[in-house]
Amino acid sequence: MKRLVKPSTLQLTMPFGKTLTFTVVFLILFGSAAEGMARLDVFQARLTPPTLGSRHSQLGYKLTLLNADIRNKGPVDCIMVGSSTVDVGFDPEVFQHAYYAVTGHEIHCFNFGIDASSSISAAVLANILVEDYHPRLLIFGTDARDYAVKREDRDTAVVLDSPWIRYRDGHFSPEGWLLDHSYLYQYRQHLAVLLRFNSQGALWSTTNMSYKLRSNGLNPIETVGAYINDPPDPDDDSYEVVYYKRIYSSYQMLDENLAALEQIMDHKRSGTEVIVVEMPVSDGLYYFFGNGELDYDRFVAQVEKRASRHQVPFWRTEPLDSIPDNDWSDYSHLNLSGAEIFSSWLGEKVARLETQKDADSIQQ
Amino acid sequence: MNITSLHFVLFTAFVVALYYCLPQRLQNFWLLFASYVFIATWNWHFAVIVGLVTIANFLIGLRLRVNGQGWRGLLWFGIGVNVSTLVLFRAAKFFLPELEAVLGSLGISTQAGSLKILIPLGLSYYVLQAISYLVDVYRGQLKAESNIVNFALYLAYFPKLIAGPIERARTFLPKLAQPRVVDNQVIARSVMLIFIGVARKLLIADLLNVSLLSDVFEIPAKYTPPELVLWLVIYAFALYNDFAGYTDMVRGVSGLFGIELSANFRAPYFARNFTEFWKRWHITLSEWLRDYIYFPLSRLLSRNAPGQHKVANLILPPMLTMLVSGMWHGLSLHMLVWGGLHGLYQIIERIPALWRPTVPPQSQPIWRQWLGMGVVFTFVILAWVPFRWELPAAFELWGALLNWSDVAIRYRRLFLVMPILFASLLIDLLQHKSEDEFIFLNWSPLARAACMAIILLLVFIATGDDFEQAFVYQAF
Numbered sequence: 078m079k080r081l082v083k084p085s086t087l088q089l090t091m092p093f094g095k096t097l098t099f100t101v102v103f104l105i106l107f108g109s110a111a112e113g114m115a116r117l118d119v120f121q122a123r124l125t126p127p128t129l130g131s132r133h134s135q136l137g138y139k140l141t142l143l144n145a146d147i148r149n150k151g152p153v154d155c156i157m158v159g160s161s162t163v164d165v166g167f168d169p170e171v172f173q174h175a176y177y178a179v180t181g182h183e184i185h186c187f188n189f190g191i192d193a194s195s196s197i198s199a200a201v202l203a204n205i206l207v208e209d210y211h212p213r214l215l216i217f218g219t220d221a222r223d224y225a226v227k228r229e230d231r232d233t234a235v236v237l238d239s240p241w242i243r244y245r246d247g248h249f250s251p252e253g254w255l256l257d258h259s260y261l262y263q264y265r266q267h268l269a270v271l272l273r274f275n276s277q278g279a280l281w282s283t284t285n286m287s288y289k290l291r292s293n294g295l296n297p298i299e300t301v302g303a304y305i306n307d308p309p310d311p312d313d314d315s316y317e318v319v320y321y322k323r324i325y326s327s328y329q330m331l332d333e334n335l336a337a338l339e340q341i342m343d344h345k346r347s348g349t350e351v352i353v354v355e356m357p358v359s360d361g362l363y364y365f366f367g368n369g370e371l372d373y374d375r376f377v378a379q380v381e382k383r384a385s386r387h388q389v390p391f392w393r394t395e396p397l398d399s400i401p402d403n404d405w406s407d408y409s410h411l412n413l414s415g416a417e418i419f420s421s422w423l424g425e426k427v428a429r430l431e432t433q434k435d436a437d438s439i440q441q
Numbered sequence: 442m443n444i445t446s447l448h449f450v451l452f453t454a455f456v457v458a459l460y461y462c463l464p465q466r467l468q469n470f471w472l473l474f475a476s477y478v479f480i481a482t483w484n485w486h487f488a489v490i491v492g493l494v495t496i497a498n499f500l501i502g503l504r505l506r507v508n509g510q511g512w513r514g515l516l517w518f519g520i521g522v523n524v525s526t527l528v529l530f531r532a533a534k535f536f537l538p539e540l541e542a543v544l545g546s547l548g549i550s551t552q553a554g555s556l557k558i559l560i561p562l563g564l565s566y567y568v569l570q571a572i573s574y575l576v577d578v579y580r581g582q583l584k585a586e587s588n589i590v591n592f593a594l595y596l597a598y599f600p601k602l603i604a605g606p607i608e609r610a611r612t613f614l615p616k617l618a619q620p621r622v623v624d625n626q627v628i629a630r631s632v633m634l635i636f637i638g639v640a641r642k643l644l645i646a647d648l649l650n651v652s653l654l655s656d657v658f659e660i661p662a663k664y665t666p667p668e669l670v671l672w673l674v675i676y677a678f679a680l681y682n683d684f685a686g687y688t689d690m691v692r693g694v695s696g697l698f699g700i701e702l703s704a705n706f707r708a709p710y711f712a713r714n715f716t717e718f719w720k721r722w723h724i725t726l727s728e729w730l731r732d733y734i735y736f737p738l739s740r741l742l743s744r745n746a747p748g749q750h751k752v753a754n755l756i757l758p759p760m761l762t763m764l765v766s767g768m769w770h771g772l773s774l775h776m777l778v779w780g781g782l783h784g785l786y787q788i789i790e791r792i793p794a795l796w797r798p799t800v801p802p803q804s805q806p807i808w809r810q811w812l813g814m815g816v817v818f819t820f821v822i823l824a825w826v827p828f829r830w831e832l833p834a835a836f837e838l839w840g841a842l843l844n845w846s847d848v849a850i851r852y853r854r855l856f857l858v859m860p861i862l863f864a865s866l867l868i869d870l871l872q873h874k875s876e877d878e879f880i881f882l883n884w885s886p887l888a889r890a891a892c893m894a895i896i897l898l899l900v901f902i903a904t905g906d907d908f909e910q911a912f913v914y915q916a917f
Contacts, residue, residue, distance in 0.1 A: 086468070086699055087461040088624045096629070099890030100897070107898050269905030273651040274854045 108261070115260035123280055127263035129256050131239030135164070135191050137263075139294055143187050146292055147210070155186045155427075156206050158199045158341075159218035161296075162356035163190025166411040167218060168420040169293040175424025180432055184214075188294030193232035196223040200337035201237065205245045207344050214427070215349050217341045220356040220409060221366075221376040224330040224338070295416065302407040308364035317407055325365040328372040330379055338380065342387040352427065353384050357394040357419055362408040392426060394419070442482040444603065444690060445642060452479065457697050465620050469590050472698065476599040480562060487561040490526075491602075494564075495593045497522055498571040502578050502585040502592070511579040519575040523568045530564055531772050563602040565769060569729055570596060574610035576733055583611040591617045600695040604687055606703045607725040621699025631696030633881055633889075634689045637868065640896045641686030643903055645865050649679035652858045658830060661838035665847045669838060671855045673822045676829060678865050681709065684723070708873040710821070710866075713802035713813035715786040718821060726766070735762040755791055760784035770828070775835060778827040786820055 114120055126141035128134055147153055157167050169186035176184045189206060191198065196219065203215060226233050236242065244253020255262040267279035290296050309318045338353070345351045355377065366372035377393065384391035404415030411419055442448050456475040463471055480488040501519040505512055574595070577583040586592040595613050656663055657672045664672065688705040695702045703725050712718035719727045739758040742751065760781070767780020793799075802810055827835045850856075872878045881889060 085465065086621050086623055088622055089628070090625055093625055093628075096886040096889050096893070097632075099886055100893040103891050103894030104897055107894050111898065265902055265905035267905075268902045272648060272903050273906075274648075274857060275651075 112259060112261045115264050121260075121264075124264060124267050125279060128266060129239050129241035129263060130252060131236065131242065133191070133193070133235045133239070135290075135296075136236060136239060136242070138290055139189055139191065142290060142292055142294055143189065143206075143210070146185075146187055146294075149292075150185055152185070153187050153210050153212050154184045155214035155216060156189050156203075156210065156212045157186065157216040157218055158203050158206065159190045159356065160194045160199070160220065160223060161190065161192040162220050162358075162409055162411075163188065163218035164192050164294075164296045165190070165298045165406065166356060166416045166419055167216075167423070168295050168297075168413075168416045170291075170295075171417045171420040172424035172427075175421040176428040179425055179428030186293070188296075190218065190294070190296075191236055192296075194236050195226045195228075195230070195233045196334045196337040196341070197228050198233055198236040198242075199223070200340040201242055201246050203341050203344065205242075207347070207349055211349075213350060214352065215341070215344055216352045216354060216423070216427075217338075218354050218356045219338070219380060220358060221328065221373060222324055222409070224334040224376060224379070225324045225328060226334070227331060228333055297413045297416070298406045298410065299413055300406050301403050301412060302359075302405045302410075305359040305361045305405045305408055306402060307361055309361070321362070321365040321408065325362075325372070326367050328366050328368070328375070330376060335379060335383065339383055339387065342384065342389045345387060345389055351387075351389045352392065352430075353380060353389055354392045354423060355380070355394050356409070357400060357411060357415070358409045359405050359407075365408075390430065392423075394422075442479060444687070444694075445639070448482075453694055453697070460698055461623070468621070468698075469594050469617055472598065473590055473594045476594065476597040476602065479599040480597065480602065483562045490561045490564070491567065491597050492593075494523070494526060494567065494571060495589075495596050498574060498596070499586070499589055499592050502575060503587070505575060505578045505585060506581065509581070511581065513579075516575055516579040520572055523571050523575075527564060527568045528772070530561060563604065566605045566607055567596045567602065569607050569726075569769075570610065573607075573729060573733060577609070577611050583614070586610070586614055588618075598695075598700075600691040600698075600700075601702055603691075604684070605723075605725055606688060606692070606705045607729050608703060609729075612703075616700050623697065623699045627696055627699060629882055630879055631693040633879060634693030634696065636693075636893050636896055637881075638686045638689030638691075638693060639900060641682040641689060641865070641868070643686075643900050644896065645861055646679050646681075646683035646686055648861055648903070649675050649682065649858060652854050653679070654852070658834065661830070661834055662841045664841070665849050665851070666842050666845045667848050667850050668852060668855065669842055671850070673825065674862070675855075675858055677710070677818075677822045677825055678862055680825065680829075681706070681722075682865055704878065707878075708869040710818050711814060711869060711873050712817050713805070713810050715783065715790050715817060715820075717802055718817055719783075719787075726769075730762050730766055734765055735759070738762070755795065756788050759787040759791070763787070775827040775830065775832045778832065778835070779824055782820075782824040782827070786824070 121141075126134075126137040128137045129140070131137065143153070143156075157163055157169075159167075167188045167190060169188050172186050173184055176182070189202060191202065194202070196217075199217060199219075203217070206212070207215060228234070228237065237246075240250055240253040241256040244250055244257055270277070270279040309321075342351050342353065358373075363370050363373055381391050400411070400415050400418055404412055404418060406412040406415075442452060452475075456471070460468055460471055477488050477491075480491055498519065501515060501522070505515055505519070574583070574586075574592075578585045586595070591614060594617055595608070595610055601608060653672060653675060657669075661669060685706040688702075692702045692704070705724050705726075707721040707724065709718055709721035712721050735758045738761060739754060742754045742757060761784075763780040763782075763784035764777060765780070766783070767776040767778070770776045770779070791799075802813060805813070823839070826838050830838060871880050875883075877883075881892070884892075
């Protein structure tokens with residue numbers, strides 16, 4: 078028998094490795110079969126969407142909803158990205174109706190607002206969504222908070238630290254690659270939970286969602302916020318008030334966040350129409366800023382300046398100052414009625430812009 | 442660095458690869474270095490403690506025999522050093538709060554709970570190995586080891602450090618002095634052990650463990666007797682597979698270095714009497730207790746009270762041995778009760794031997810063997826109650842088992858875990874029937890490969906939620 082290796086301790090002889098080779102072959106076979114099963118609709122229908130390695134459940138949910146929406150209604154024409162203000166404030170259905178009323182054309186939109194994201198996470202998500210779904214219109218719903226939170230901020234990091242997001246953002250990792258290419262890997266966490274006799278969070282049938290997303294991505298909020306036009310009670314230590322004070326009391330727009338805004342607007346160069354829209358905020362929010370409306374105006378001016386440089390429309394929502402007090406859920410989030418008003422206004426505005434462009438191109 | 446972690450896999454792969462490249466004279470140095478790195482990954486203080494225990498025992502061992510005579514006082518001193526080290530760390534959780542109170546009364550303030558001592562990794566295991574070394578050297582059964590590297594490796598060898606097997610110096614040290622050979626068969630055996638160990642730990646023990654509702658341990662009276670019986674069976678199999686899985690894994694890893702470690706389990710739940718159970722359960726600890734407590738005590742009693750059928754000889758050696766076993770597992774009353782119960786079982790089992798010769802189980806009729814198996818399993822799982830539960834809950838559980846007015850089984854998971862229990866029984870049955878733990882190597886390469894691929898795929902899925910359970914016996 079011939080020695081395979083020279084060292085005195087390791088004395089392997091031929092034939093060697095037959096079982097290991099078969100194991101690899103079987104592993105590929107069984108793994109492929111499992112991957113095939115994980116891709117079946119019947120398998121995915123019972124499981125909650127995979128988290129894609131993120132601690133933020135909304136990311137996986139919205140991607141799954143978007144894929145299902147495309148399967149049911151065809152390719153998506155426009156996607157709106159942004160933070161929770163978009164998540165709860167943009168109703169694609171109302172938007173589509175308003176658009177149709179002006180143009181007589183159908184448009185298929187999806188709300189990809191992610192709770193707690195900033196302009197940086199919105200930019201990364203926009204890259205992925207444009208690359209994968211090729212919408213003709215990308216709308217970025219922005220607010221002052223988008224530029225004040227640091228990349229390392231817990232809330233922003235929760236989206237950006239997802240291995241899948243990092244992989245798609247150009248940081249290779251085996252986990253990110255697997256999440257991007259393998260459904261089995263995406264659902265692995267759920268399967269592990271199920272193996273441990275705990276279906277909570279893994280099966281739709283046993284999962285109590287803290288929010289109910291609509292198939293078009295809207296996260297409808299029915300609650301009506303109180304006193305949103307008044308300054309906050311100094312003794313109020315609710316999460317929302319403490320959070321706004323932290324973010325806005327010495328308001329700074331960070332360069333990395335402004336650069337992310339420009340990155341979103343850069344999609345215009347590759348043929349995607351980009352619109353930046355200021356998300357409505359209640360008058361009460363100004364009280365949180367150290368310099369009141371001056372700080373807020375600084376935010377508007379900075380966004381306006383960059384939008385104009387990129388020749389991207391930036392729409393203020395001043396015309397919506399008339400949103401009734403009952404149509405807010407808190408200082409900066411619309412409830413369902415508020416979302417209807419905002420989305421209808423936006424749909425109409427987009428329709429008019431496109432009609433105008435069509436008219437311009439005919440004239441030319 | 443947990444041995445089921447990817448870090449451990451990479452660490453082992455690196456250590457093994459370099460080990461094969463080194464000349465034999467450097468291999469033990471390398472293994473010793475790797476072992477101390479492994480210990481330091483848990484806590485560098487642990488490495489210091491292993492080092493101190495090693496130096497103390499090495500020096501004592503060198504002076505234990507003078508002119509062919511054992512130095513009894515030094516032996517007891519050495520045993521005292523080892524035992525007191527173990528007791529000091531084990532008892533720390535009891536006396537530290539008292540010490541804090543005393544310091545407080547003297548006006549020396551300490552923050553509550555600031556005095557903390559972590560029990561060094563594997564201390565209970567290497568202390569027993571050190572004692573066995575000293576006793577064997579004292580008895581002249583082993584020459585004192587003059588090579589500090591080999592001796593240090595005997596105590597700190599990383600595959601067996603965390604939770605054994607408890608190796609004897611007289612069998613382990615010669616392996617370190619010889620050239621090791623890792624050929625096809627050794628690799629095949631080692632890989633098989635690793636796969637069985639991984640399956641036992643990650644696919645059987647961990648899943649059984651998580652199926653146990655925490656209430657079972659806190660409010661056992663909440664459950665009906667059939668449910669409690671099933672929870673106990675699940676616990677029994679979880680504990681067994683956890684430890685047996687660990688042992689198989691580390692034996693497999695050690696095999697890759699060409700160093701064979703002792704088996705610790707041999708289908709213990711197929712034991713037909715309690716004596717046999719202890720020959721199948723945590724074998725290396727049982728043998729240690731037998732050789733260094735049971736036999737010396739039995740001999741002492743026989744010398745002082747000659748005659749084979751003396752009641753003292755029937756009662757004291759098994760009872761004291763099992764009580765020591767209980768204390769080794771934990772300085773607590775419930776562990777003492779667990780040890781005491783096993784002592785009692787063995788005493789009762791031996792009573793007929795007072796008037797008739799003992800018939801070995803394999804010579805008994807089949808029905809007696811099956812009956813014996815059932816009786817042993819029943820009483821062993823009843824004894825697991827104080828092993829796992831504190832005494833008040835243990836009594837509550839035993840009490841609840843007496844009232845069979847409600848026989849409902851309300852938890853679906855009690856049925857869902859059955860395939861896992863059967864998987865455990867199947868592995869044991871195949872090994873037990875063939876009396877060969879490597880029976881799977883007789884299978885065709887295709888069958889083995891299919892099983893290994895299934896295990897890998899299931900492990901890949903089962904570890905998908907970053908859930909990690911420490912080995913139960915790591916805590917002892």
